[in-house]
Each structure stands twice: as structure tokens, then as C-alpha cells.
Amino acid sequence: MKAKIIATGSYYPEITVTNHDLEKIMSTNHDWIVQRTGIEQRKFSNHNTSQMAYYSAVDVIEKAKIDKNDIDLIIVATFTPDHFSPSCANEVAKKLELKKDIPSFDINAACTGFIYGLKIVQAFIESGMYQTVLLVGSENISKVLDFDDRGVAILFGDGAGSAIIQASDRGIIDTVIANKADKNKALLVPNNVKIETPFTHNRYCEPAYVQMNGQEVFKFATTVFVKSLKEIIKRNNLTFEDIEYIVPHQANLRIIEFAIKMLKIDREKFVVNLDKVGNTSAASVPLALDELNEQGKLKKGDKIILVAFGSGLTYGVSLLEW
Numbered sequence: 195m196k197a198k199i200i201a202t203g204s205y206y207p208e209i210t211v212t213n214h215d216l217e218k219i220m221s222t223n224h225d226w227i228v229q230r231t232g233i234e235q236r237k238f239s240n241h242n243t244s245q246m247a248y249y250s251a252v253d254v255i256e257k258a259k260i261d262k263n264d265i266d267l268i269i270v271a272t273f274t275p276d277h278f279s280p281s282c283a284n285e286v287a288k289k290l291e292l293k294k295d296i297p298s299f300d301i302n303a304a305c306t307g308f309i310y311g312l313k314i315v316q317a318f319i320e321s322g323m324y325q326t327v328l329l330v331g332s333e334n335i336s337k338v339l340d341f342d343d344r345g346v347a348i349l350f351g352d353g354a355g356s357a358i359i360q361a362s363d364r365g366i367i368d369t370v371i372a373n374k375a376d377k378n379k380a381l382l383v384p385n386n387v388k389i390e391t392p393f394t395h396n397r398y399c400e401p402a403y404v405q406m407n408g409q410e411v412f413k414f415a416t417t418v419f420v421k422s423l424k425e426i427i428k429r430n431n432l433t434f435e436d437i438e439y440i441v442p443h444q445a446n447l448r449i450i451e452f453a454i455k456m457l458k459i460d461r462e463k464f465v466v467n468l469d470k471v472g473n474t475s476a477a478s479v480p481l482a483l484d485e486l487n488e489q490g491k492l493k494k495g496d497k498i499i500l501v502a503f504g505s506g507l508t509y510g511v512s513l514l515e516w
């Protein structure tokens with residue numbers, strides 16, 4: 195039994211922030227951002243992460259044409275949850291007003307969250323434990339950006355992408371997830387809980403803003419992007435000719451172009467929407483996948499690869515048969 199994505203869904207926030215809008219509040223310019231990243235605009239939301247996840251869930255449930263009460267597990271991948279607890283997945287279950295009590299939990303693998311989620315869902319479905327899973331990547335990154343840090347604030351956007359995954363005779367073929375832990379401070383979001391009790395030493399509490407060593411992350415991303423693609427192809431005795439589409443994490447066009455050049459893959463195979471949405475972390479891969487799916491480009495039996503990297507430093511790749 196395999197785990198198959200039977201439908202994909204999206205939620206795009208209501209506020210569009212262009213590079214020109216950013217020019218008005220920080221020392222940057224449209225041409226620099228486009229040249230270094232490929233990003234032209236991003237979406238910011240007034241909703242919290244679970245509300246965006248819920249909107250995306252409603253979209254995917256409708257497209258999957260399933261009864262929402264058939265869902266037997268909900269996982270939300272996010273590094274920007276509404277609360278420490280309850281989880282966003284708990285909130286989504288509540289908002290969906292399901293008739294039965296089902297398990298729901300969050301995972302945090304930053305921008306690789308959706309691929310980590312796929313690996314978990316794959317294991318659960320292949321073992322026969324669950325039959326219909328809702329997997330959402332949802333992020334509210336605008337709230338953890340320091341708009342005085344132009345090297346970071348220009349990169350990210352909010353949004354939520356989702357999938358319904360069911361047991362089937364075809365679907366996910368192989369998923370590899372990993373973490374390069376020795377570089378785990380190159381991309382960091384501190385939590386700003388006051389660390390002060392009557393019984394422990396008080397510690398300095400930093401604001402919860404994304405901190406990044408851009409060049410270090412760039413080097414890591416290009417290396418693991420190429421390595422992951424090569425590995426998944428080799429493990430499954432395929433060539434890139436066998437792959438219809440590659441849906442990469444939408445961090446930076448230069449990272450994608452590096453892989454295209456190194457691996458000599460046809461550019462048309464890469465799905466790119468970062469110009470319109472920026473880096474939406476765990477929402478990035480499912481949003482791009484849903485865009486591809488909505489364009490009607492995916493055909494039964496197509497082999498596609500999803501690949502991502504992010505804070506952790508995490509990375510992951512999944513090969514699917516549509």
C-alpha cells in the first residue's frame with residue numbers, strides 16, 4: 195500500500211507587499227531584491243497560522259471531494275505556531291468541527307516541514323495505521339521579521355498549502371529527510387519567553403525575529419539541493435529524463451538556477467512561484483505543488499520530485515508517482 199496525494203490546496207493571504215512597498219520602509223530596492231533572489235512580491239496575512247491552515251484545509255477537502263469526517267489524522271508543519279500549546283493542528287481540527295476525535299499535532303522542520311510531514315504520513319499510511327491524512331504547511335512569518343534587517347525581511351511571506359493523502363496502489367515512492375545539525379545557528383528564530391523564575395538564573399531574552407547568516411545558508415542550500423536530487427534519482431534507479439516536474443522549496447531563484455546548471459536539467463521541469471509569494475517556509479512546497487496541479491499539468495503516472503531545505507539545518511526530498 196502506498197500513500198498518495200489525492201488533492202492539493204492553498205490559502206494565499208490578502209495583503210500583497212511588493213518590493214517597492216519595502217523600499218518605502220527600509221534601505222533596499224526592487225532591482226537588488228530581484229537580482230539576488232528573484233522575489234518581486236510576497237503576501238502577508240492578518241490571520242494567524244491556524245486560521246490560514248484552516249482556509250487551506252477547506253480548499254483541499256473541497257477539491258478532494260471527501261467527507262471531512264473521513265480524515266483520521268491532521269498534521270501541520272510550521273515554525274510559526276499560534277501558541278506553544280494547543281498546536282495549530284489541534285486548532286484546525288476544532289475549526290473543521292469534525293464529528294469524531296482524531297489525533298492532530300504540529301511538526302517543526304522549518305522550510306523542510308512539508309517533506310518531513312510526507313515522510314511521517316508515508317510511514318503511517320504504509321503501515322495501515324491511518325487511511326486519510328490532512329497535511330498542511332502554514333506560516334505566519336511576517337510576525338517574526340525584523341523590518342530593520344533588510345538581509346532577511348525581504349525574503350519571506352505568509353501562506354498555507356495543504357494535501358489530502360490516502361492509501362492507494364501508487365503514490366509516494368521514496369522520501370529522504372535529514373538534518374545537518376552542526377550549522378544549526380545559521381538560521382535561527384529565538385523564542386522570547388521571559389526566562390526568569392524565583393529558582394533559576396535569569397537569562398537574556400532575545401526578540402523572536404528570524405536571524406540568518408545569508409551566505410552560510412546559501413552555501414548549505416545549494417549543496418544539499420543538488421545532493422538530495424542526485425540521491426533520490428540514484429536510490430530509485432532513475433534519470434532526470436524520467437521526472438516530469440521538480441517542485442523545489444521557493445527560497446531563492448539563484449539556488450534553483452544553481453541546481454539546474456549543475457545537474458543539467460531542463461529548466462521547464464522546475465516549478466517556480468517565488469516571484470509572487472517569496473519564501474513561505476513549510477507552505478512553500480505545497481503552494482507550488484497546488485499551483486502546478488491547478489494548471490492541470492499533472493497526469494496520472496507522472497513522476498515528480500519535491501525538494502526542500504531550511505533551518506535546522508534540515509533538508510529533504512520526496513519522489514512521487516502522481
Ligand SMILES: CC(C)(COP(=O)(O)OP(=O)(O)OC[C@H]1O[C@@H](n2cnc3c(N)ncnc32)[C@H](O)[C@@H]1OP(=O)(O)O)[C@@H](O)C(=O)NCCC(=O)NCCS
Nearest residue numbers: 222223226230305344345348408409411412445446503504
Ligand atoms: C540573503 C541573500 C539574498 C543576500 O545576498 P548576498 O549576495 O549574500 O548579499 P550579502 O549579504 O553579501 O550583501 C551584499 C551587499 O548587499 C547589501 N544588502 C543586503 N540586503 C540588502 C537589501 N535588501 N537591499 C539592498 N542591499 C542589501 C549588504 O548590506 C551588502 O552591502 P555591502 O557590500 O555594502 O556590505 C543571500 O545570501 C541568500 O539568498 N541566502 C540564502 C537565504 C535563504 O534562502 N534563506 C532561507 C533558506 S530556507
